Amino acid sequence: MTRRRALLLATALAAPALLPGLAQAQAAYPNRPITIIVPFAAGGPTDVVTRLVAEVMSRDLGQPVVVENVGGAGGTLGAQRVAQARPDGYTLLLHHIGMGTTPSLYRRLSYDAVNGFETIGLVTEVPMTIITKKDFPANNLAELVKVLRERKAEVNLANAGVGAASHICGLLLQSAIQTQLTTVPYRGTGPAMTDLIGGTVDVMCDQTTNTTQQINSGSVKAFAVTTSTRNAALPNLPTAAEAGLPGFEVSVWHGLYAPKGTDAAIVNRLSRALQVALREDRLVARFAELGTAPVSQEMATPEAHRRYWQADIAKWRPIIQAAGQYAD
Numbered sequence: 001m002t003r004r005r006a007l008l009l010a011t012a013l014a015a016p017a018l019l020p021g022l023a024q025a026q027a028a029y030p031n032r033p034i035t036i037i038v039p040f041a042a043g044g045p046t047d048v049v050t051r052l053v054a055e056v057m058s059r060d061l062g063q064p065v066v067v068e069n070v071g072g073a074g075g076t077l078g079a080q081r082v083a084q085a086r087p088d089g090y091t092l093l094l095h096h097i098g099m100g101t102t103p104s105l106y107r108r109l110s111y112d113a114v115n116g117f118e119t120i121g122l123v124t125e126v127p128m129t130i131i132t133k134k135d136f137p138a139n140n141l142a143e144l145v146k147v148l149r150e151r152k153a154e155v156n157l158a159n160a161g162v163g164a165a166s167h168i169c170g171l172l173l174q175s176a177i178q179t180q181l182t183t184v185p186y187r188g189t190g191p192a193m194t195d196l197i198g199g200t201v202d203v204m205c206d207q208t209t210n211t212t213q214q215i216n217s218g219s220v221k222a223f224a225v226t227t228s229t230r231n232a233a234l235p236n237l238p239t240a241a242e243a244g245l246p247g248f249e250v251s252v253w254h255g256l257y258a259p260k261g262t263d264a265a266i267v268n269r270l271s272r273a274l275q276v277a278l279r280e281d282r283l284v285a286r287f288a289e290l291g292t293a294p295v296s297q298e299m300a301t302p303e304a305h306r307r308y309w310q311a312d313i314a315k316w317r318p319i320i321q322a323a324g325q326y327a328d
């Protein structure tokens, strides 16, 4: 065999060995289970949304999509875990409005809260409700405000830590009624709800994805929904404006992220699976029972999600700086 033929033969033999390796790495994604980190405790509203989405995504992706709860520090522990994970598409984050507030509230984070993630798509925007333990001595928002103003720091207000949606909503409530309550932080509003039902804490603001069933079953008392219109799953509940707190509006957007540097083909594959999940009939029906709806297909894309997230960071920065309240 001539040298040249030997070289050609060697190249021909090596090529298929190399190429399928490369092609497989891309084409075969995903070839093992994917983990979605929820940065709050199990049983809470972010957890509920994530599990519903994960189940349908797993069918579309042909691999288990498992949910792991990494709660604490207002969601920053879970976010950090994902920011520092390998950008291989197997560790994702489903977080909420905290992705918009955290960069301003926390001035010392060990991950990049502004640029440390690839966006996959928005998921849903969920209204919040103002609720209390069921024997709290108030029967409408005006009465609740009166009791909170009288009892002040004797009242325990549960939340999921600084930067959590319940924290933001609680701050808005305290500033709207000019009263300082005692804040009790949890790793998520799932366990906070257990304590509210048990009567250990008094008041909470939380997403309808955690409160609808408890309100409808009478396990807690509800006073208002924090959107400009009433919620179809809680038609008898007035808006905060109707009940006497005009301008009191907060809703909680959620999005799916991968670590920075994840291959665009993988991000797009995940985005397609998310879009499929958000159109699935049973998921849409379950979201509706929980007082919410999936975002449109256009919003469940990496580009729309990135724009929304960055605009939210820019929206919260001056508000948080003006309030001068930081987590550290």
Ligand code: ASP
Pocket (backbone or CB within 6 Å): 040, 041, 044, 045, 046, 047, 096, 159, 160, 163, 164, 165, 166, 167, 187, 188, 189, 190, 206, 207
């Ligand atoms: N609802 C929580 C919050 O206040 C978080 C959760 O447990 O999902 O941000």
